[in-house]
Amino acid sequence: MDWDHFRVFLAVARGGQLSAAARRLGVNHTTVARRLDGLEAELGTALFERRPTGCVLTEAGERLIPLAERIEIETRAALAAVSSGETEITGTVRIGAPDGLGNSFLARELGLFAAQHPGIIVELVPLPVKFSVSRREADLVIELSRPTTGRLVATRLVDYTLGVYAAESYLANHGIPASLGDLAGHRLVTGIDDYTYSSALDYAATLQAYSKRLYRCAGATSQFEAISAGAGVGVLHDFMALGAPTLVRVLPEVSFSRTYWLIGHPGATSIAAIAACRRYLVETFRRQRRHFQPLAQSRVSASPETDGLGSDFQ
Structure with a gap:
């Protein structure tokens, strides 16, 4: 079965439209439709309901998402391993973060990480929005609360x-x-x-x-x-x-x-560039913990999270 078919399937699932998937993949609308038709024919089932407003996953499509994501992660990990060999880590890592943290702290700190790893392309997206790791809007996301649903890994960075x-x-x-x-x-x-x-x-x-x-x-x-x-x-x-x-x-x-949490996909730990960036972020926040609590003051609103630093879950 052709990996490109799965790549197209994920792009449509994440973008919600054939045209959006085509732009993301750098191909034309017809190519996306043809490859999606090919995958549905091979599987013998429809993966999307194609509506005038976009494409909606069917039950079969929903079931295929975790498998397609595992294939995507393993493919990226294999390509990274082959291209990097045993020396320099290479690849692209996109980090989504709240705008205040991203602009005032991460822009500087991730710049140091990029200097340490010239083979890694770092993409920092500091916006006041919620990013989806599952939809690959970012490889790593810093959020203000611990996720309660989804197959994700969460690490408490700092209060x-x-x-x-x-x-x-x-x-x-x-x-x-x-x-x-x-x-x-x-x-x-x-x-x-x-x-x-x-x-x-x-x-x-x-x-x-x-x-x-x-x-x-x-x-x-x-x-x-x-x-x-x-x-x-x-x-x-x-x-x-x-x-x-x-x-x-x-x-x-x-x-x-409040608390910052680092969120990632569990399978992405096998991708060297993402793993290296994750380690760097965890170490940086722990080393600079006092930077985020410069004043000892009474609190009128405490963080809802009370467990220790560095807790992970799936």
Whole structure:
């Protein structure tokens, strides 16, 4: 059975359309349709319901996904082993991460990893969205909560803290809030509910109970820039805010704790480039653990995860 047929099958399953699969694979629409027809003929069953709006997996297609993914992983591992031999590790690794962490920390740290492994192409995607490892949107994903479904491997990287901040210029014009009740006279910078991709991002609700004057920005990076520019008061990651000399931490009694988790596909550990990147990330976060908890403060919202670092599950 031709591996290309499985490759096309996975591309259609992940993209939901023949045209999307064709763009991803760099072939034309007709080639995708022909190879998909060939695979369905060999298996004697339909793998998709082809609708005007896209392709929907049938029950047979759903059952084929885990097998096709194992073939994909083993093929990638075999190619990497042949091309790299016993010397340099080669391959491409895509890492999805929250934008705040990705832009302020991972961009630098993964740059060091890339310098150490010139044969590995590192693709960092720091966006305020939820990535799917199963759909191969990324090889490794850093998330804000431990997944409860799916055949995945999760490693707890580090707990991090957040606090309430405002720019010196804003406080000079509007005064320093001495309590949560004082926020009624201040503008709050928060996220946008429609673009909140994780329940772990619910900390802004604590402040919104005290003020209805809001400026909403999607993503931690845009909120950081807005607060730094004097747009208002808001919750920021301590490891981001403490590096900005014009930001002032207010309401020191208000602190939040959350957790970063590293998520990957269990079969991908056999791919040397992905395994090397995973080890580097785990070691880096453990070595720089104090960077993510720079202040010892009382917490009004604790992380729902309480077990130790480095726990894995499948």
